[in-house]
Amino acid sequence: MIREKKSEEVPLSLSATARYDGEDVKRQLLEDQHEKCYICERKLGTDFQIDHFKSQENYSNLRQDWRNLFLACGYCNGKKSDRFDNNISPLDVNVEDEIEQRIDFNHNKASFRAVIDDEQHRNTVEMLCRFYNGKQNKRLIKEERFFDEAKQKMISFLRKVYNYQMDSTRENRDIVAEELSVEKEMLGFKYWIILDCHLKDEFINEIKWNKEWTIK
Ligand SMILES: [Zn+2]
Structure with missing residues (x-):
């Protein structure tokens, strides 16, 4: 998960109709979230399905609220349901900075750690753990496949990073940079690989996704 940006202009069907899933809404969300x-x-x-950040069941007043609408895959949307209504909002928070996101290859699990200890961060971490690791770290078939896909993608990214570290050519750098562009997958995990490999300064311009970079 990373910070998200949403177009300022609210899709017309949200104010002109009783629907939240108009074609214009889906089209704008696809564009804003880089598909x-x-x-x-x-x-x-x-x-893809439209996910209500705060669920329709518990927050019917936000059913057509533009800032409450996101696109999620069927897997995430189905698992989230109305159980995780109190997450940190990716519109307000640099999620990649506030939640460490890693694949723990030794224990064959995804690990998440919030750098801030409050209800919303705990809730978001619990949700991500459950999606990637299943309940009590036991995975059902879909959860296993979901985790394996993530793991394979991170192995592939790690190879590219190590390649660059061992042989710092322009070409190898471009390969890593390409993997970090905003439309690429799993940037939240890639972010922590870049940090763990002490490459933050090197790729500072590539990891600014959707935020104004603030020098800390
Ligand atoms: Zn998903």
Whole structure:
């Protein structure tokens, strides 16, 4: 998960009709989110649903609220349901800075850690853990496949990063930079690989996604 940006202009059908899933809404969300699920950052293709950040069940007043609408893949949307209504908002927070996102290859699990300890951060971490690792770290078939896909993608990215570290040519750098462009998948995880490999300064311009970079 990373910070998201949303177009200022509210799609017309949200104010002109009683729907939240008009074609204009889907089109704008696809564009704003670079055709990725806002939770797992996988490319959406045709498998996408409108997710109410705060669920319709518990927040019917936000049913047509533009800032409450995101696109999620069927997997994430289905699992989130109305159980995770109190997450940190990717519109307000640099999620990649505030939640460490890693694949723990030794324990074959995804690990998440919030750098801030409050209810919203805890809730978001719990949601991500459950999506990637299943309940009590036991995975059902879909969860296993979901995790494996993420793991394979990170192995592939790690190879490219190590390649660059061992042989710092322009060409190898470009390969890593390409993987970090905003429309690519799993940037939240890639972010922590870049940090762990002490390459933050080197790729500072590539990891600014959707935010004004503030020098800390
Ligand atoms: Zn997803």
